[in-house]
Amino acid sequence: MNIKFMAMRKIVAMFSMALVLISLGSLAVKGLKFGLDFTGGSLIEVQYSVAPQLDDVRTLLADGDYSDVTVQNFGSSTDVVVRMGNAYTPTLGDEVLSTLRNNGDVDVELMRSEYVGGQVGEELREQGGLGMLLALVIVMVYVAVRFQFKFSVASVVALAHDVIITLGIFSLFDFEFDLTVLAAILAVIGYSLNDTIVVCDRIRENFRIMRDTPPTELINDSINQTLDRTIITSMTTLFVLLVLFFYGGESIHNFSLALLIGVLIGTYSSIFVAANLLLAQNITREDLVPAPKEELEDDMP
């Protein structure tokens, strides 16, 4: 089996660029729908013994002294999440709970309540962004040392591509971006890098063995040789992620979603994007295999 991946490189490049542009556009125009961790505010999750009418819950809370209340189901019809913009008071959670209980008429149990101050959220956003950049820089340095600079550019651009598209999808479809999603994105960087390194490793090896093959063909062969492994690892990872997505519970729903998207894109990018970028930088055998040393010839009598 030998698929001519590099024959499609122009089309694929256009496709990737289109995705990145759409993502960046959406991020610029719509932005991300940040969760409580990043925006600050209050959230209360409760569980009813009997599924309530959300409108009734809203009416009940509208009578109270709360601002910007949103009421949503959370995973099941008996689980309800109430978010509000109220300034924090230590008793807010209990007040809301007793309002919802409606003088003990309704059986409601508090599952969790969260409050995050605005300043904390802002710091976390900064820290998260910095963490992501730091991860990219460290990866770049490591790959440059272990491989070569052109590989490091290729893998970092491929990673940025994965991150931007994953973020873009979150922005486009209004999926909530909370702290666990940030963790997922960093894990995607790790995963996708893992994939890319395997391909790059094979390309490096082949440059040493297959001396007369032109770079395009050589890279194509390398991708085909690792294709089996790329697909199998992606599949086992996707399997467990699907399990987490469906069985892991609502609180890591978006986390598994981000990983699912990221792993899919990461697999695509390690096949198409990284290799494509190597070619775009005119990678040659000399970049990897040191030129024969001159001193040896000097020693000749």
Next chain:
Amino acid sequence: MLNKYPLWKYLLILLVIALGVIYALPNLYPDDPALQLSTQKSTTVVDQRTLATAEKALQDAGIELKEAEVTSAGGTLRFNSGEDQLAAKPVISAALGESYVVALNLVPTTPDWLSSIGAGPAKLGLDLRGGVHFLLEVDTPAALKQRLDVAASEMKNAMRTERIRYRSVEVSNNAVMSIRFLREADQQAALDVLEDQFPEYVYNTTDSGNEFFVDVSFTEAASAEVEAYALQQNLTTLRNRVNELGVAEPLVQRQGSNRIVVELPGVQDTAAAKRIIGATANLEFRLEAGLDANAGDVDTLTFRDGSGRTARLERDIIITGDSVSDASSSFDENGRPQVNISLDGKGGSQMARVTRTAVGRNMAVVFIEHKSRSRFVEGEDGKVTEVRRSYSERGIISLATIQTTLGNSFRITGLDSPRESSELALLLRAGALAAPIYFVEERTIGPSLGAENIRLGVLSAQIGLLVVMAFMLVYYKVFGLFANISLGLNIVLLMACMSLMSATLTLPGIAGIVLTMGMAVDANVLIFSRIREELKAGLPSQQAIHSGFNRAFTTILDANITTLLVAVILFAVGTGPVKGFAVTLSLGILTSMFTAIVVTRAQINLVYGGRKNKRLFI
């Protein structure tokens, strides 16, 4: 011979696996819901008699007890279910009285032979166990202001002694004290005196033509010191308070320059916890002002009982709550709540000195609460920011005639409710906060959500494992079986490492383990597809195995080290549950490298090694 490990290598692998199994084993024993009994005072101890009282009370209430034992930290009462545990808490508290602290806890059921070699289950995070997480910020500007307030009265004294006439002394909220003079000569004289006596401050002089000012502020080192002291003092106080709350395994930790994390696992009554942790109440004892007192030395305060009565009190404070060495709440002969107070040596003699000359006069107990009000202000750039203003509320609890010279133990009455008296006693025992604090983050996780999270986590781990194993078996046949055995051992080793490091397991942490399962087979996939390639290239099976492992090794190393680097960053950036994810991910990478490379190789060597060109089922 190719593909043979020496015997010691097999033995070493077996040893590692055996250790892994032993240290992972405690995680299979579920924790018992329990009540932890302890005492705050040295005079009372938890012994067999205490346990007998408790057991009797439980018997009367019809609650079944699983086991009771005296431990080094107090006593432990184990129950069969969480409901029994919750029902038992008020019963035990009532039976043992106030001198014992009763706390909800989960106690491991690790068998003795395991705990004797240091094995124990992994710690569960708040999201799996339920509990409260607070992030508190210390109001350092308020701490600076409080310190300046104290300095202001000292400076006034110093200027009075030197007969320097000042008009007023004001301390602003941004920690600058401004002393106003009418004559430039006074300003200069004051500057000389103050600079000489109070060198830890920075002095600036300004004038507005007819008025002259000396502005006093902290030197950078002094303000840093005040802030550090405030944080340290608050940490100590919070620890005391949390201990008084009787929470098992609480966490009180500094975070950054001015924040404190408090985590209370298993706490049910979050409202009470918040009230006590955040309380900034203190007491002041003052004499009532005489009729001829100078108006400048008198404060008029209202009573806290809501009657609207007021009293004129002297500004001078005899002692504050900081001098209290012990306090307990009880009821007076009329059944009203009271707080019995013992003072430390210094406070006692101060109290005696003042009251000796004041028999027949009235003394007031003033209750102070430092509070902060937050307002949202829209700035010029349209950004809404939160502005906090701190203020103090003072109210008189009681005003009583001094009958005789007071020593170092007495009682105060006039409190609203038994709850107020017991909380006041607790706060006096635990000490006052050096600076106000406010909550910047709070997360409460109910116990049922915790149990649900565990159930979901375990379920997805089981399904995930099954799916991956089935797939590997179908795709790689016998070699798939080797990989599956390695994968199973990987999870055992991972759990053993988590338990040994007593790392905290969270829901994202479990997700990390599940993700590791998917990724851990990667190393084996890399090796196996190499072996297949080599076989296809016509290598005999032994050579194919050998070179498959060798050539895949650097790839695996590079790929895993980079992932590890990212996981470390994740650990540094993340908080709470996310940190748990980073921990399981990085440990999983390390253990999977061992199992996928070494353990899989050992199995293959055992089965195929050293024989001639056997057909490989791969």
